[in-house]
Amino acid sequence: MPKVNLSVDGKKIQADKGAFLLDVCRDNHIPVPSLCHNEALGSDGRCRLCVVEVRRGNRTRMVTSCLFPAAEGVEAITQSANIALVRKTVLELLWARCPESDEIARLARSHGVSDVRYQKDNDKGKCILCNLCIRTCESVVGVSALGLSGKGPVKKVTTPFDEPSETCIGCGACAFVCPTGHIQMWDKEGVRNIWGRKFEMAACAKCGTHFAPLYQLEYISKTSGASMDRLRTCPDCR
Amino acid sequence: MQATAEQIHKIAQEHLQKQRAYEKVLHVCFGPGCLASGSKPAHEKLSAAVEREGLSRKVLLKKVGCMGLCGRGPLVVVGDDEVFYQGIGKRSVDDDVEMLVEYLKTGALAEKLLMDGPEKGKKYTHMSEVPFYSCQKKMVMEDVGRIDPDSIDEYLAAGGYTALRKALSMKPDDIIESVKKAGLRGKGGGGFLAATKWRSCRDAHGSPKYIMANGDEGDPGAFMDRALMEGNPHLVLEGMIIGAFAIAGGQGFIYVRDEYPLAVQRLVAATAEARRLGFLGEDICGSGFDFDIRIVRGGGAFVCGESTALMSSIEGKGGEPRAKYVHTVEHGLWNLPSNLNNVETWATVPHIINKGHEWFASIGTAGSKGTKAFSLVGKVQNTGIIEVPMGMTLKEIIFDLGGGIPKGRKFKAVQTGGPSGGCIPADHLDKPVDFDSLYDLGSMMGSGGMIVMDERDCMVDVARYFLKFLVEESCGKCVPCREGVRRMYEIVDRIASGQGRSGDLEHLEELGKAIQLGSLCGLGQSAPNPLLSTLRYFREEYEAHITKKKCPAGVCKPLIKFTVNEKCNGCMVCARECPTECISGEKQKPHVIEQDKCVRCGNCFEACRFDAVTIE
């Protein structure tokens, strides 16, 4: 990988050409906040919390650090009045959208947002539409049970046609990756509840604990070739 | 069939000869405006009358695209000397058709159908006398409204596809150089130099390269791209084929707004015709160059006009934009080099090739060359589609060409650039219309919408209208636009309903700035413009809503009150128009409006001929 020289907040840095600025900053212990970025999944630039300013010649422009490729001679700044304005605005707006989310409230306060000047929403739950659940389902699990529907203020994450998904395997990766805890999932009496569907849980052949949905095990068996017999034993007893 | 230059020439000549055999050719406008005002039934009746009177061999009726002066349609223009008839069938189709037939038979002008001049009793006879037309400089719209868009022969007879043949004999680099020297800037909004984009795309690695035309035209009130695609589809195709040859493109797409089925139909038919004569497909005009074009129907959202969302939509994915740090000229459609231009930009190219870059660069201003088409709408006498040289002043456009403000009212502002643009007040009417000066005024060229507003328009209400549009059209991908624009709307809506608070304006400015800075794509980055520009130029109007709880223009219903003054002579007209019957009073005595029952519909205000109803 060819290297490039750039600077962040005056600090000279060598980075892989084309690496994203956000990753470069973090690798060099320069903090940049983010909500829709994940190390494994990257980002597609939804939350706008990671904005930084880049100077080229005497032109300064705001860029999305999670998507901006490192290039020779880039001079980036991670703190400025404009950057603070965007971050605070984003957080106040998300707080107004998701007043129930402790995570958003905490982040907002830590950026100096003390109150919300808007009528708080009560119909959006804790979903900030970061898209991480959808990307996890699609590129990590490989199932694509979730998607975005609608546009503008009514945009939401949902299963196709808002019906219980036929392809969902109940693995819960989406709930795990969700930064605000919006996705509801609970296991009760050997049954997992998620996205409006119930999944029968397999009991471990050795210890008897209900450890994973049967569908998920069948899916793993089908995609990896591992035998169902082996998979029916929980990881702890294997 | 691979038609040779001679064969094409022959088709054109034969077509011209056929037309010359007629004594008169009547152009009947079938543009969107005239169709809406009834040009179809007028055409049918006229056609039947021509038949009945035995004039069929003398008179040719031609259905053409938009002639521009839509506000006065249906329009009929006669032959070469361009006798200009307007408002056909406004009173009675049968009477008007009879007058036209009389004219066709005897040559006696149908006076009643001529357009009124500024002086009483004086009428314009020819198109060239009408300032709306004489002030224009037509290039891409030149043949729109003159030729039958369904016939490739018509286009060939008007010199069509000669620029392509010329371009194919040039070196691709020389074509790009010529477009560069011409100074052609993209007409879809940003004003990016076309040649720079073409160069980068030509130099990019990857094959095939995609060539695209943006015909999404999502701005409310704008319809010049529609007029162009429907009125002269081959011109768009020819420009694209030349561009493709210069860039070494392999496949083309024209992305057409979903609400324009006729444009789709015309373009599909035009591509088939172009293919038949060898202007599209393999070995174009025997040059060895292969290129074809497919017509794609738009995704039906304003954001789909944004370049990356457009490409994602063509790929069959949802119309969400993406960051453009990786340029689409290198990695665009299906990750391959892609060049997107607006349809009007493409339609300019054949003119540059045929008449030369010097000629093109001699039109316009230092930074903006050539012409621009606009749709002129709102509170202006002459509404419709215009094309003017870059640099014409707003005043010339609105007052000379547009005929000024109707009903003797006062001009207040002109909105350019649609939902991404802004409102420009009277102080700046002498500014030239080009990319840079509109930007400096806090607005932008956009794709060419121009909405004129008068003293009866409330700027808070205008900002609210655009914000509402943008709330619904935000794709919802990124936070500042999705969440911020709706909050802006909430605040402005509150101000318009008399609930404004001190600090609201500063809050709006701060929020607007954050949305401009922090949004992912051009939609969000420009969404605050209609609000911020009205705030910049009409701040006192906002303040009146907030502190005095008054709407000076008399538009925002919760803030206005209708009363009857001493001019009332008791004619009772207003009382009859009132839906809630809250106007009382005897004949010939001043009336009174019962405020509790009044719903502020404004009917009485519109109905009164004595200025006796006032808005407070």
Ligand SMILES: Cc1cc2nc3c(=O)[nH]c(=O)nc-3n(C[C@H](O)[C@H](O)[C@H](O)COP(=O)(O)O)c2cc1C
């Ligand atoms: C929200 C949004 C909507 C747009 N809509 C259109 C459109 O309807 N037509 C168009 O030509 N360009 C539109 N654009 C501009 C395109 O992204 C692109 O810049 C243009 O098509 C390039 O062509 P040009 O260089 O010839 O202007 C839009 C941009 C944004 C941000």
Ligand code: SF4
């Ligand atoms: S700015 Fe608006 S339209 Fe553009 S990506 Fe963000 S939400 Fe979508």
Ligand code: FES
């Ligand atoms: S982390 Fe970059 S936009 Fe969300």
